[in-house]
Amino acid sequence: MKIAFVGKGGSGKTTLSSLFIRHLTANEAPVLAVDADINQHLGAALGLDDAESAALPAMGAHLPLIKEYLRGSNPRIASAETMIKTTPPGTGSRLLRIREDNPVYGACARHVALDDGEIRLMATGPFTESDLGVACYHSKVGAVELCLNHLVDGPEEFVVVDMTAGSDSFASGMFTRFDMTFLVAEPTRKGISVYRQYKDYARDFGVALKVVGNKVRDADDLEFLRAEAGDDLLVTVGHSDWVRAMEKGRPPRFEMLEAENRLALQFLQNAAEDSYAHRDWERYMRQMVHFHLKNAASWGNERTGADLASQVDPAFVLSEQYAEVSTAS
Template identity: 75%
Template structure:
């Protein structure tokens, strides 16, 4: 299951995604979390101290190794240098599973123990069956001073998109991605890679404006969208969100003393989270599980190829000096056959 959290900057997107991750971990669901926001706050929201969070390895810094690994023996890809963020898998490509150990996770993932003293371990030691409270965390890396004027942040999330293109995941394991804020999520085709997208909206005009924009952009791609109202303080806030988002409003979350304690650096037990907020998380989990029934691997692969061809034509061919359309394997559909093969460690 692939889940995205999106919303306006400051809406509480990272807070809600971290609560959902904690909920999954407490339910003993294997979960991998990815911080793909320009502001890297997911680690601290999961209880890491600032120093440990800042030391997490950036996916973007390992992009060459990620490309080489995923390329595998795919004959349509002449070299890792010709792979771009949208390159789709084909026969011979190496695929990723969430509940496995592989070189990508060893280099880029760290295990966070929730409900215990803050800390992280190397991704290679995460194991295939997470104990209660364990989360595998990956981060894109921050947009820092050396990037100013010379880099686009979306180049940093390219590693996330490439991994999503090569991911075969099942119903009982979760990937949760804290996406970049606002409509920036549409700067790549990554918004089509999820089974469920939770849009966090405050009961304000700006909050629902992002919802309208996101829904309009996603309309033609079958994005499964649900609104999570945040910072809802009373009946008027609830009525406003219902009027503006209609049936897309799934649940609302109010003020939380538990969250305030976490933001102050304390580590209260997750079982102490307010029952109303725990109930909202359970509803989100149920909606996400139900979304799996709508997964269409053919459409997923078709959207992947669509955005790859667009990127190849607009900039990829010129940058790599290769015809990237030739990377598309017309007979390849990501799905159950590759899922079984990946589990056996045989690539495609």
């Protein structure tokens, strides 16, 4: 299943992403983690030092390789150059699976050892000085969207994406790729304002959205979030000495995380699993095609010099059956 963590800057979404990843690993679940935030901090939150975090390969730098691999023998895609971030898979496309080894993971993913196991970590790459004035961050996350479009996952596998802050995630169709979106909100007017934006944007696309209250100190904080988020409020997280130690770079073993916070993470896992159980694969494909056609007409056709609508394979629908069966030629 695919899970996104979103929220305003400073809400603690990266910290909660990393805690959730550690929790899943402690439960022996296979995890692919993706840092898609403009501020690349997920690696550090998972225990990498500065040099290790800086050495993570940028997915955007390997976009030609990603496109060529995913294109496979799909006859509807004349060349990798005609693929854009929204290109959907079709007959002959290569798909990504969480538990496999493939050239995309070989170039873009790194193994990260945690207390209870190992995960794969991928990152968009930071917004560099050379990008200033000539590129937007959405060009960075295009590689993530393309990979998610071609990634087939099962019920006991997890893709966890730490998204960029605020409502920027809605600048593309990537927000529809997730079985569950956890919006991390502080008990403040600014914190809840991002929730209202997400709620409005997500409503028309059936995006599963739950609020995780963070930095909740007392009953008044809790009542504020309940009044503002209603039934969307799933669980709250308070102060954590374990997190404070982690932020200093010397966390104890994950099993020492406070019991109430471990329970909160289990609530997140349960909600994600319940949402995945109701995934409508045909709707999932329809949404993918919708945003592809929209991007094709808006800029893709002109940029590539091709009719990108012809890339849509109307007979192809992703499903769990592809999780174990290779479509590569």
